[in-house]
Amino acid sequence: MITMDQIVREGHPSLRAKAKDVDLPPSKEDIDLLNDMLTFLKNSQDDEIAEKYKLRSGVGIAAPQLGIEKRLIVIHYLDEDDQEHTYQLINPKIISHSVQQSYLQGGEGCLSVDRAVEGYVHRYARITVKAYNIDGEEVKLKLRGYTAIVFQHEIDHLNGIMFFDHINEENPFFVPEQSKAV
DSSP: OOOGGGSOOTTOGGGSSOOBOOOSSOOHHHHHHHHHHHHHHHHHTSHHHHHHHTOOOOSEEEGGGGTOOBSEEEEEEEOTTOOEEEEEEEEEEEEEEOSSEEEOTTOOOOTTOOSOOOSOOOEESEEEEEEEOTTSOEEEEEEEHHHHHHHHHHHHHHTTOOGGGGSOSSOTTOOOTTEEEO
């Protein structure tokens, strides 16, 4: 079971490295890792389990956050309509995006960052992602709103980019034209 002890923190070299593509079809090791990552997210969102194992709640995790430089991400959350969003993806890539931007009004956080970072993280409002699912099948996802933001955060991890790299240093709460709060 993945716990907070396995999650590498700010300053670890794998958080700034460009992760390597995963061979397809995925190996048993890669499938097991994706399943362990999903279990961690589900556990982190379960108040009882999270308290017992001292887990911080997360909606997404990328393999580099475990010190594993592979292009693997997992996203899991319930939206405001109690609809479940679960993705276990291999080699995800943003293939198109909107001009319009969006940001989370409360800012972003990260399981690998133990400090509060103030400021807006501007992201594309809509993206199209091409990836492979856990069975090695190609998938194409058109995403918007909160889901698009979470995907961009996790895909950034695969490219050595941290969320706070997107914050305007001179004016952390600057909102450009054509950007909307989510």
